[in-house]
Amino acid sequence: MNNLRHLVKKENLFVALSSLVLLFFSFGAFFINFQHDPYITDIANRLLEPNEVYKFGTDEVGFDVFSRTIVAGKIDLFISLSGTIVALVIGLPLGLLASEKTKRAERIMRMLDMFQAFPLLVLAIVIVAMWGNNIRNVIFAIILINVPRFTRLIRSEALTVRERRFIEVAIAMGGSNLRIIFKHLMPNILGTLLAQASITTAHSIVVVAALSFIGIGVVPPEASWGSMIRAGSQYMTTGQWWTSLFPGLAILLCVLSFNTISQYILRKYESI
Amino acid sequence: MLKIIFKKLIFIPIASFIVSSLAFLVVNVTPGDPVEVIAGGIASEETKNEIRAELGLDKNLTERYLSYLNDLSEGSLGSSFYTKVPVLESINQYLFDTFELIIMSLIIALFLGFIFGSMGAYFRGKFPDKISNLILSVIQAVPDFFLGLLLIYFLFYKLQLVPVPVGRLGLLDIPPEEVTGGLLIDSIIAGNWDTFKTGLRHAILPSITLGIFYSSYFGRTTRNVLGNALNSNQVEFAKALGLSKLRVFLYALVDARTPIITYIAILFAGLFGASAIIETVFAWNGIGGWAIDKILMLDIPAIQGFILFAGLITLFTYTFLDILITFIDPRIRKKTI
Numbered sequence: 184m185n186n187l188r189h190l191v192k193k194e195n196l197f198v199a200l201s202s203l204v205l206l207f208f209s210f211g212a213f214f215i216n217f218q219h220d221p222y223i224t225d226i227a228n229r230l231l232e233p234n235e236v237y238k239f240g241t242d243e244v245g246f247d248v249f250s251r252t253i254v255a256g257k258i259d260l261f262i263s264l265s266g267t268i269v270a271l272v273i274g275l276p277l278g279l280l281a282s283e284k285t286k287r288a289e290r291i292m293r294m295l296d297m298f299q300a301f302p303l304l305v306l307a308i309v310i311v312a313m314w315g316n317n318i319r320n321v322i323f324a325i326i327l328i329n330v331p332r333f334t335r336l337i338r339s340e341a342l343t344v345r346e347r348r349f350i351e352v353a354i355a356m357g358g359s360n361l362r363i364i365f366k367h368l369m370p371n372i373l374g375t376l377l378a379q380a381s382i383t384t385a386h387s388i389v390v391v392a393a394l395s396f397i398g399i400g401v402v403p404p405e406a407s408w409g410s411m412i413r414a415g416s417q418y419m420t421t422g423q424w425w426t427s428l429f430p431g432l433a434i435l436l437c438v439l440s441f442n443t444i445s446q447y448i449l450r451k452y453e454s455i
Numbered sequence: 456m457l458k459i460i461f462k463k464l465i466f467i468p469i470a471s472f473i474v475s476s477l478a479f480l481v482v483n484v485t486p487g488d489p490v491e492v493i494a495g496g497i498a499s500e501e502t503k504n505e506i507r508a509e510l511g512l513d514k515n516l517t518e519r520y521l522s523y524l525n526d527l528s529e530g531s532l533g534s535s536f537y538t539k540v541p542v543l544e545s546i547n548q549y550l551f552d553t554f555e556l557i558i559m560s561l562i563i564a565l566f567l568g569f570i571f572g573s574m575g576a577y578f579r580g581k582f583p584d585k586i587s588n589l590i591l592s593v594i595q596a597v598p599d600f601f602l603g604l605l606l607i608y609f610l611f612y613k614l615q616l617v618p619v620p621v622g623r624l625g626l627l628d629i630p631p632e633e634v635t636g637g638l639l640i641d642s643i644i645a646g647n648w649d650t651f652k653t654g655l656r657h658a659i660l661p662s663i664t665l666g667i668f669y670s671s672y673f674g675r676t677t678r679n680v681l682g683n684a685l686n687s688n689q690v691e692f693a694k695a696l697g698l699s700k701l702r703v704f705l706y707a708l709v710d711a712r713t714p715i716i717t718y719i720a721i722l723f724a725g726l727f728g729a730s731a732i733i734e735t736v737f738a739w740n741g742i743g744g745w746a747i748d749k750i751l752m753l754d755i756p757a758i759q760g761f762i763l764f765a766g767l768i769t770l771f772t773y774t775f776l777d778i779l780i781t782f783i784d785p786r787i788r789k790k791t792i
Contacts, residue, residue: 297473300769301762302728305746306481309758312750313485389598393732396600397747412601416736419607420620431601438596 198447201440208256208437219247221254221406230418233425240425242414246406252429255406260437262318262401263387266325271380274330278337279364282345292338295331303328307390311399321400325387336379340372374452378445385441392434408434456781463777467770474766479523482759483516493536493753510536510755523759532763533756535749542760546742551637552623553734553741556665557726559658563666564673564722571670572677577704579682587674595671599729603664603736610660617659621738628653661737665730669722676718677711684710713784720776724769 219225219237224245233240239248281291307324314320344350345368353363388408394400395409396416403410408430415426490512494503507513511522526533532542575587597605610616623638624630630638631645639658642650684690684707693703731743738744742761749757 297470297477300470300474300766300773301477301481302725302731302765302769305728305731305743305750305762305765308731308747308750309481309762312753313482313489313758385596392598393600396598397732397735398751412598412604416600416604419604420612422608422612424608427601427604431598431604434598434601435593435596439592442592442596 194447194450197443201443204436204440205260205444208253208433209260210257212254212257215250215253217247217250217253219250221247221250222404230423230426232423239429242411242426243418244414248411248426248429251406251411252408252433255408255411255430256433256437258318258401258405259388259391259407259409262321262325262391263384266322266387267329267380267384269322270326270329270383271333271376273326274333275337275376277330278334279341279368281334281338282341288338291334295334298331304390304393308394308397308399311394316399316402318401321391321394324394325390328390329383329387332383333376333379337372337376340375341368344368344371374448378448378452381441381445381448385438385445388434388437388441459781460778463774467774470770471767474770475524475527475763476520478759478763478766479520481762482755483519489753489755532760535757536754537752542757545745545757546760546764548636549740549742549745551635551640552739553727553730553743555637555639556658556661556730556734556739556741557723559662560665560669560726560730561719561723563662564669565719567667567670568673569677571674573681573704575674575678576681576685579678579685584678587678591671591674594667595675597668599664599668600732600736602668603660603733606660606664618653618656620657620660620736623657623740624650624653625657661733661739664736665726665733669726669729673718673722677715680711680714681707684708713780713786716783717776717780720772724772727768728765 225241225247226245228237228241229245230243231237231241233248237247237249239252242248242251277291281288307328310324310327311320314323350363350367353367358366391400391407392409392412395402395407396413398410398413401407401410403414411430412427415423415428418424419427490503490506490510494506504513511519514522523533530543532546534541535545571587571591575584575591578584594602607620611618611620618625628650631642631647631650634641634644638654639651642648642654685704687707687710689710690703690707693706698706728743730741731747733739734741734744735747742764746758746761749761
């Protein structure tokens with residue numbers, strides 16, 4: 184018993200830490216008074232190693248890596264989160280529709296199967312490249328590649344729940360379709376759904392970073408983790424590691440945090 | 456049995472048609488005007504119209520779609536807008552280079568993933584499971600291109616274990632005569648072992664990067680399915696019979712074969728697109744790197760060709776997988792009949 188309590192506490196600690204990390208990267212830029220402006224270059228001090236003045240060093244054009252790593256967080260996290268939320272909002276009704284045993288449902292699923300045959304990252308790259316570099320298009324790309332995933336997940340979850348006895352009872356009692364969906368289906372798939380949303384956000388962070396890493400989407404002078412890693416990438420062969428390392432670690436931390444939260448949600452809902 | 460295979464195969468033409476239509480749609484239905492981007496801001500209206508005519512963008516969507524299908528039926532994917540090289544020729548040239556990378560990465564991913572996965576499954580809930588879970592979580596959270604850069608820093612700059620991470624050969628090395636287009640395969644065919652060794656040394660970094668990254672996905676799947684198999688009734692029975700630990704493990708592995716093989720196929724198809732960014736990082740000269748170059752240049756026929764090709768590869772891999780599984784797993788065979 185003592186052991187169990189210990190475990191629970193440790194888990195809560197991880198979740199709290201994860202939330203703090205995410206809050207820090209989302210809103211930190213609004214509260215921290217930066218020593219160096221993230222959008223002004225210091226041309227005399229380019230590619231400086233981390234030191235007293237520049238905590239994380241400077242990049243090839245003289246940007247301060249520390250302030251840009253934090254400022255990039257609010258942009259990258261905003262894109263990933265809003266893309267995920269919209270994808271969820273679209274995928275939810277589609278998935279519920281597809282979980283009905285009709286011809287129409289079959290057709291929705293076949294279409295999505297076809298769509299998933301394409302390499303999704305490349306698809307996102309194509310969309311942003313063809314539609315132009317702005318935040319709106321990046322969000323759109325995130326939505327597009329995630330709607331099929333949500334639809335599929337919600338469908339399979341809803342299918343399992345629909346098999347259960349209490350749904351049968353609800354139907355026998357004359358519950359309307361809407362009532363069954365909102366009163367009985369939704370609460371039972373909510374946990375999986377939120378957990379998946381958390382993972383999807385983590386995944387989207389990587390997609391956004393990959394886009395700006397190859398030079399599209401959020402591009403300099405706007406700060407983003409992907410473009411910062413790109414700026415430092417050629418210097419990795421000559422040993423100047425700091426420009427790429429810090430934004431990379433920021434991505435790692437955020438993704439780990441979202442994954443931790445996702446696991447926590449799953450466990451919470453399982454235990455109910 | 457034949458009936459199942461036939462059923463799967465008859466789906467291919469229809470699916471191919473849908474895949475090719477989607478490839479067309481993705482590239483051609485855009486809110487903005489791609490010509491604006493291609494021509495740049497300062498181009499005159501005349502130049503823009505010329506570009507439009509050359510790309511066939513002056514016609515409406517239906518006409519373009521019909522001429523695209525017409526080209527496809529003649530086995531042509533059009534030519535690159537800039538270089539005029541037929542798209543199919545470029546794909547042919549770069550395809551095997553990417554396959555080589557994918558195969559090598561897949562081997563590494565399977566090897567590492569299997570070790571971590573079976574460690575977690577066998578010692579489920581115990582210390583080794585926690586360690587493997589931690590390692591897999593961290594690997595999964597690192598973007599693959601960032602992992603590649605870290606490996607460049609440590610293996611090339613710090614330890615100098617690998618050659619310069621650019622391209623497939625050194626500057627002075629002469630590539631072998633082209634047969635398949637894949638450098639390693641070609642040098643084996645030509646019997647040129649020195650080139651083969653150099654090529655292999657250059658392949659270390661990119662394939663380790665992709666291999667490590669995808670081992671996390673494979674490891675997770677292996678842990679789950681193998682863990683379930685190890686907790687199943689037949690494994691309990693095998694244990695009760697007093698069989699050796701290794702033998703029991705092998706029995707569990709046989710039980711878990713179908714999802715594991717399924718996941719290998721999914722990884723293979725997925726790597727086809729996912730390797731693109733790693734290819735650009737290491738200047739690998741494969742089809743993914745080529746595609747990203749073309750996408751950034753908005754070379755519409757080339758992009759269309761690549762998307763179509765990637766879709767078809769996935770389609771064929773999955774169909775092949777379906778058939779393979781009905782062969783090796785009688786449980787699935789029963790279900791589909």
